[in-house]
Amino acid sequence: MPTRPGLLDRVEQYAAAAPLPDARLVAAGPLDVPIGSPAWPYPARPRPGARSVSAADVRAAVALQEDAGLPAAVEWVEERTPSLGAAARAAGLVVTEFPLLVVDDPVELLLPAGVRLYLVGAEDPRLPHYQHLLETAFTPQAEGARDGRTPAEDARTAVLRERVLTGRTVLMVAVEDGQPVAVGSHHPVDVGDCEVSEVVGVASSPRRRGRGVGAALASALVAQARETADLVFLTAGDDDVARVYERVGFAQVGTTGVADRLPSPD
Incomplete structure (x- = not known):
């Protein structure tokens, strides 16, 4: 630790x-x-x-x-x-x-053969799709074609475009055979005289899991964040996910508490 x-x-x-x-x-x-x-x-x-x-x-x-x-x-x-x-x-x-984990001893992991990594620009026409995958963690419905978008989705995409444009969000996507197989982001913030960034929303396609794509993407996000950030941290979804992040050099330092309401039944 x-x-x-x-x-x-x-x-x-x-x-x-x-x-x-x-x-x-x-x-x-x-x-x-x-x-x-x-x-x-x-x-x-x-x-x-x-x-x-x-x-x-x-x-x-x-x-x-x-x-x-x-x-x-x-x-x-x-x-x-x-x-x-x-x-x-x-x-x-x-x-x-x-x-709650912070980067302690970063490890560089390579992407599998045939998978390429991209930084997503603010004007990328597929940014709304990547955002949807971030928000839904590659559920089967998220990976398939979708008809139309809601005003709320459009509003979230407009905010994300502005954040990417100004550097407040760095969005990465791993692509194989022309299709996204993993997405993730980090959000740098100036804190006093240093920069701190939070890694958020790393997710990979269920059909590609077990190949290390998500871990390699997380490794790339950490490397990119550390170019300017003094501290990189994240909150893992559970202990199993935390162990994946430990493979790329994170170490647990505490616990994040989250309180919200139960979702309303449909």
């Missing part, structure tokens, strides 16, 4: 800075609630240094989000704000914990 001091502090500072270009922060007790476009929502988070959060604070944050048409969501570093999980449950949210 990495022993550099201040890693979790820098993750918290990143999370506090990331919404600032897109949203205004509204206080709900010790929680900061970013109020911005529903096309690119940010969760409420405890203010850096806050240690105690109550159920009333969480309910106030959720009320602000729902009044703004945003999803109810709170995230935190468990080791920094251990009271938040119980507070979120008492406020009626569902709490899940995920491994």
